[in-house]
Amino acid sequence: MTTADHRLTQLQTLEAESIHVLREVAAESERPVLLFSGGKDSIVMLELARKAFAPARIPFPVMHVDTGLNFPEVLEFRDKRVAELGVELVVASVPDAIAAGTVREEPNGSRNRIQTPVLLDAVEEHGFTALFGGARRDEDKARAKERVFSFRDEFGQWDPKNQRPELWDLYNGRTHLGESIRVFPLSNWTELDIWGYIAQEEIAIPQLYLAKERDVVDRQGMLYAVNEFITPRDGEPVLHESVRYRTVGDANLTAAVRSTAGNVEEVIAEIAVTRLTERGATRGDDKVSDAAMEDRKKEGYF
Template sequence: MTTATRRPTEASENPFALSHLDALEAESVHIFREVAGEFERPVILFSGGKDSIVMLHLALKAFAPAPVPFALLHVDTGHNFPEVLAYRDRVVAEHGLRLHVASVQEFIDAGRLRERPDGTRNPLQTVPLLDAIESHRFDAVFGGGRRDEEKARAKERVFSLRDEFGAWDPRRQRPELWALYNGRHAPGEHVRVFPLSNWTELDVWQYVEREGIELPAIYYAHEREVFARDGMWLTAGEWGGPKETERVEKRLIRYRTVGDMSCTGAVDSGAATNADIIAEIAASRLTERGATRADDKLSEAAMEDRKREGYF
């Protein structure tokens, strides 16, 4: 009997080779340090969602033992999940970070924005975001967007130039060969930076498991009162749901992504641990936004249209 020849693993071929998570982490850390060296007033968008949590974890690693040299910015729609806001405030206090909050509700109260008929405030974040960037003179804004989330985000570079109105023009994308990032921008312009651009949802969860990162409990299976709308399970709230014809029921669910309660759907799931979620995602054929974000279903180019207006 002939013994089958087994192909050597990457580690046996090169004992110094990085794992795929180590390689992604090293790339992200490099991006954070590159921005710290190139820009004067960077800021990290932090919502308390899993991607922004991983991004902050990487920033803490990049500059340890020194503190993170950037402030945090959260665009609060007023319809955020209470569990996520509580987590946000706890993390900010724990690490002694500076948090700026741009409130959609304040802009509505001031007459600068109007409520949408559907109650969704996610598209209303653009004006408060651009106002905060201008008033604080931020020249680089970190976001947790990943290329696997949505096709418009797949088009964007790690360093994404925005014009003086905060708008994104795909034709102004710059080449990023050999991990060389061009941060040049004219007065009034700024750069959006995506340290997780090359990560996938599965990578994020594997990294959360490896690093032992705490996430809001909303990401894990729990019983919750929800109602069905447009093929998604939504949480009832003051934002306008449910309608008289929509029945509230208690289900075992979890959230794959976290945003405005009015457009972020839950999925039926019994995944209560990181290992369970990793197995669930590995078997899924839908992206997290494709499965759970109503604001991306408004049109084929919904995300790209918002990005051209200044959205993240």
């Protein structure tokens, strides 16, 4: 006589862990919010939130810190998905903050640093006490230092040397007045796990993630698609390449990678053999220094 095998797969284990975190925060926190940009990680996190509370609606709003430099396809996907789920969308606008004079444009074209005060102002304005982020530990060294529950002081700052223990999936969500929590349900996921889950659950994604013939320019070994934010410089050749995006940040600083992966299964096959992180391969704004991400997180960035 044999007994049934009730062991969970890797993706089932990750899904159960993430759903547990989402439910725990919803139960403990007064006003949580989920950061949703329309990128693959936040798409998976939003799907996990839908599953966590089905058949009821997701019991908290979603927020996007809009830099004004997003790919139009991603914004279109964001609005469509939010409408399908019937959740409230809060948009914290960097262009509006620039126009109001609360932040100042940086000469290098990156709006990563000025996202932080816009995010913190939105948190204060709406009274959010816990913010779900889609960070994964394999993205960046600074991500790997952070716990699932990341506590921020009244200024939104993170101290990597002052973190609470998280034993046996027990989370202490208590905060003092003015403090908030950043919560990362995808902390134990990898890029490959994300794509495996997208394939398994048949989750819709922006078409930018799939390979297509696109006009690009090569700048310091990185391929930037020609668009409203990237125009060829004098004497700079325009190449016609089959490329896709591994991440969809700001269109003026996010590069594509050469690829022939026209569907999710082919993307998974490519990711399985790569040894370069998506940020290292495609994010021009993270090439400032090895500690660029950690510096921003200490200031209040996700």
